[in-house]
Amino acid sequence: MIRPPVVRLGLALGLLAAPSGAVAAHIDSFADGALSASGTPLLVAQTQTGLDAAAVIGGARYVEAEHPGALVIDTASGSLAFDHAGPGVGIPVVQYGSFRASLSPLGADLTDGGASDRLLIRVRESLPDGQTPLGVTIQLQSGASQGETFGAGGVAVLLPASATPFVMSVPLDAIDGPIDFTDVDGLAFNYFLQRGGSLVIDAIESGSIPLGDLDANGAVEPIDYVQYERFYGSDTFVAADANGDGVVDAADYTIWRDNLGPPAAAVPEAASLAIGVIAAAPLSIARRRP
Structure with missing residues (x-):
C-alpha cells in the first residue's frame, strides 16, 4: 500500500500526518527510489537523485552494500529490507546530503523549530541469527557548507529481536559530537548484520512523541x-x-x-x-x- 502524500516542511523534510501531541517529519519513508538487488556477493553502490523531497530528505540518497544476500527498497509498501546470507558481517550503508560528495548539503532543521527532539526508526522486523544482534550506527554532519563551523557526531544502537513492528527512539542529545541539529547537512545510517540476519525498516523520522x-x-x-x-x-x-x-x-x-x-x-x-x-x-x- 502506497503511503499517503506528505507536505513539505522547512528544508526538505516532509511533515507526517500525526495525532495531536506528536510531531514527525520524514527523513526517509522509502516511498520513492525503488531498488532490488541480490547476489553472492551483493554489490550495490548507487546514488539516487531526483526523488520526492517530501519522502526522502534532500530528494536524494546513496545506497551501498557488499554483503551476500539482498537489499530491497519497496516503494509500494514503503520499506527498506536487508538480508545477509554469507559469512562474516554485512554493513550496508544509506547516506543523505554531505556524506556523499555528489550530494548537496541538506541544511535541515531536525528540531523543527524546537518541536522535535529525537530520531525515530520504525522497524517492521528485526531478526538476528541466534543471539547475534542487529545494529545501526547513526552519523550526522553539520556546518558542511563553506564558511560554517563543521561538526560531526554519532551514536551506535543495537536492535532488539522482534518479528513484529516497534520503534527505536533515539534522543538527539544521545548523539555525541558538536552537532547543530538546526542545520544538519548530512546523515548516514550504517546497518550491521550477521549471517542469517534480516531487517526491515518502514521509515526514519525526526520527531517527538507524547509522554x-x-x-x-x-x-x-x-x-x-x-x-x-x-x-x-x-x-x-x-x-x-x-x-x-x-x-x-x-x-x-x-x-x-x-x-x-x-x-x-x-x-x-x-x-x-x-x-x-x-x-x-x-x-x-x-x-x-x-
Missing part, C-alpha cells in the same frame, strides 16, 4: 501496554522507555498509566507481569552511553 506513547504512534492508548510487556527489562533505545532513563521498567509503566486517563484503572498492574516478562524470550539490547 507515555510507548509505540510512538502519536497517542497514549491501552495498546501501548503490549510494547511495555514486550520490552520490559530492555536497555536499548526503544520507544517503550517512556522516561528515557535507559531501561524499560515499572517507572515507564507508571508514566503510561498516568497519561492514559480514567480507563487506566482497568489495565494490568506492572508488578503482575515482571516474572512472566523476565522469563520470556531474551531481547538483544543496546547499552546506552554513560
Whole structure:
C-alpha cells in the first residue's frame, strides 16, 4: 500500500500526518527510489537523485552494500529490507546530503523549530541469527557548507529481536559530537548484520512523541501496554522507555498509566507481569552511553 502524500516542511523534510501531541517529519519513508538487488556477493553502490523531497530528505540518497544476500527498497509498501546470507558481517550503508560528495548539503532543521527532539526508526522486523544482534550506527554532519563551523557526531544502537513492528527512539542529545541539529547537512545510517540476519525498516523520522506513547504512534492508548510487556527489562533505545532513563521498567509503566486517563484503572498492574516478562524470550539490547 502506497503511503499517503506528505507536505513539505522547512528544508526538505516532509511533515507526517500525526495525532495531536506528536510531531514527525520524514527523513526517509522509502516511498520513492525503488531498488532490488541480490547476489553472492551483493554489490550495490548507487546514488539516487531526483526523488520526492517530501519522502526522502534532500530528494536524494546513496545506497551501498557488499554483503551476500539482498537489499530491497519497496516503494509500494514503503520499506527498506536487508538480508545477509554469507559469512562474516554485512554493513550496508544509506547516506543523505554531505556524506556523499555528489550530494548537496541538506541544511535541515531536525528540531523543527524546537518541536522535535529525537530520531525515530520504525522497524517492521528485526531478526538476528541466534543471539547475534542487529545494529545501526547513526552519523550526522553539520556546518558542511563553506564558511560554517563543521561538526560531526554519532551514536551506535543495537536492535532488539522482534518479528513484529516497534520503534527505536533515539534522543538527539544521545548523539555525541558538536552537532547543530538546526542545520544538519548530512546523515548516514550504517546497518550491521550477521549471517542469517534480516531487517526491515518502514521509515526514519525526526520527531517527538507524547509522554507515555510507548509505540510512538502519536497517542497514549491501552495498546501501548503490549510494547511495555514486550520490552520490559530492555536497555536499548526503544520507544517503550517512556522516561528515557535507559531501561524499560515499572517507572515507564507508571508514566503510561498516568497519561492514559480514567480507563487506566482497568489495565494490568506492572508488578503482575515482571516474572512472566523476565522469563520470556531474551531481547538483544543496546547499552546506552554513560
